[in-house]
Amino acid sequence: xxxxxxxxxxxxxAILVMSVFSSPLAMLAxxxxxxxxxxxxxxxxxxxxxxxxxxxxYYALQDLIQKELVRQRAEELQVSVDEDEFMETxxxxxxxxxxxQALAMVLMQNGLSEGQFIEQLxxxxxxxxxxxxxxxxxxxxxKQWFEQNRSWYDQPFAVEVSHILVDTEEQANEILxxxxxxxxxxxxxxxxxxxxxxxxxxxxxxxxxxxLTVPEFEAVAFALEEGQFGLAESxxxxxxxxxxxxxxAVAADYAAIAHLVEQDYRRTKALDSxxxxxxxxxxxDLEVLWPAQ
Numbered sequence: 001x002x003x004x005x006x007x008x009x010x011x012x013x014a015i016l017v018m019s020v021f022s023s024p025l026a027m028l029a030x031x032x033x034x035x036x037x038x039x040x041x042x043x044x045x046x047x048x049x050x051x052x053x054x055x056x057x058y059y060a061l062q063d064l065i066q067k068e069l070v071r072q073r074a075e076e077l078q079v080s081v082d083e084d085e086f087m088e089t090x091x092x093x094x095x096x097x098x099x100x101q102a103l104a105m106v107l108m109q110n111g112l113s114e115g116q117f118i119e120q121l122x123x124x125x126x127x128x129x130x131x132x133x134x135x136x137x138x139x140x141x142x143k144q145w146f147e148q149n150r151s152w153y154d155q156p157f158a159v160e161v162s163h164i165l166v167d168t169e170e171q172a173n174e175i176l177x178x179x180x181x182x183x184x185x186x187x188x189x190x191x192x193x194x195x196x197x198x199x200x201x202x203x204x205x206x207x208x209x210x211x212l213t214v215p216e217f218e219a220v221a222f223a224l225e226e227g228q229f230g231l232a233e234s235x236x237x238x239x240x241x242x243x244x245x246x247x248x249a250v251a252a253d254y255a256a257i258a259h260l261v262e263q264d265y266r267r268t269k270a271l272d273s274x275x276x277x278x279x280x281x282x283x284x285d286l287e288v289l290w291p292a293q
Contacts, residue, residue, distance in 0.1 A: 061290055069280040070127060078264035079133050090121065106132045124273060131276040132266035146254050146261050153252035153261070156210065160244040162203040164188055165195040165237050172231050179229050186240065194237060207247060208255050217241065 036043040097103040107117055135270065146153070162185060166172050175188055186202030193199035205213075208221055217239055220232040224243040232239045254261065270278060 004097050009046050015248055042147070057290065061288070062248055065281070065286065067123070069277070069284055070123075070130065072124060073130055073280060077130065077133050078130050079126070081122050081129065086122060086125060089125065090118070093121070127273045127276060128267075130272070131270035131273065132263075134276075135266045135269045137262060137265065142258070142261055143254060143264055145265050146252075149264075149291070150252060152264070153257060155247065155250040155252070157222075157249040157256075158207040158209045158247040159206050159221050160247070162189070162196065162242050162244065163217070164193040164203050164240040166192055166240070167194065167231070167237050169238055172240055175240050176231060179240065179242070187288075 034042045035045050035048055041100065055181040094103050096102055097106060103117075104114065107114060156237050162291050164175055164185075166175065168201060175192060179185060180190060189203030193203055195203075210218065212218075213221075214234045214236070216232045216234040220230045220239075221229070221241050224230050224241065226243050226245055229240060229242045232241060270276070
C-alpha cells in the first residue's frame with residue numbers, strides 16, 4: 001500500500017506559504033495592506049509574509065524544489081498516477097479512517113481540505129511509482145523472487161463457512177438438531193450467537209484459510225463436506241459450523257501473473273520516498289539562491 005506523507009500543521013503552513021509566494025507581483029502590490037490592528041497599531045501583510053518566509057520559507061522552497069525534480073523525472077520516464085489505482089487507494093484510506101465523515105474530521109483538525117489531502121496523496125503515489133520505475137529488473141531475478149515469495153500468489157485451500165457461537169455443549173447440540181431439521185441458520189445466528197462480528201450477518205464468516213481461526217475450529221471446518229454441520233469447542237465456547245463451499249489449493253502460474261510479480265518486486269526493492277527524493281537532489285544540477293545575499 002502507498003505510504004502517506006506525514007500531514008501536520010507545518011505541512012499546511014508550507015502549502016499556504018507556497019501559494020502566497022507564487023504571486024510576487026500581487027504580494028508587492030498588497031504589501032502595505034493591513035491584516036490586523038492591535039490597540040490601534042497596524043500589522044501589515046508584508047510583516048506577515050516576512051514572518052512566514054523567515055519561519056517556513058526553507059520548507060516551502062524545499063517542497064517546490066522536490067516537486068520540480070519529480071515533475072522532470074516523471075516526464076523523462078513517462079510515469080503518471082493511474083486514476084483507477086488512485087481511486088482504489090483513496091477508498092482504502094477512507095475506510096481505514098472509518099468513512100468519509102471521520103476522514104473529513106481528521107482533515108479539519110489538521111486544517112487541511114480534502115483537495116489538499118488528495119493532492120498530497122497523488123504526490124506520494126507518483127514518487128513511489130517513480131522509485132519503483134527506477135529499479136533494475138531482469139527475468140532470472142524475478143523468477144527467483146517469485147519462488148521465494150510464492151505464498152503471496154498461491155491460492156490456498158479455503159472453506160467458506162458460517163457459525164453460531166454459544167456457551168454450552170447442550171445449547172450447541174440443541175441448535176445443531178434444529179439446523180439439521182431445516183431451521184434457518186441466519187435466524188438462529190441472529191438470536192443465539194455470541195459472536196458480535198458475525199451474528200448480524202447470519203453467522204457468515206467467509207473464506208477461512210489455515211491459521212486464520214483457532215485450530216479447533218479449523219479442524220472441524222476443513223473436515224466437513226459442503227452443506228454439512230459440525231461442532232467444535234474452543235476457548236471462545238461452542239461453535240456450530242457449516243460449510244457453504246470449498247476453494248481448492250491452486251499453485252500460481254508465473255507466466256500468467258508475471259506483470260503483477262514485477263510490480264510487487266519493484267515496490268519491495270524501491271527506495272522509500274524520502275531516500276528517493278534525496279537521490280534526485282543529489283543527482284540534480286541544483287543551485288539554491290535563497291535567502292538572497
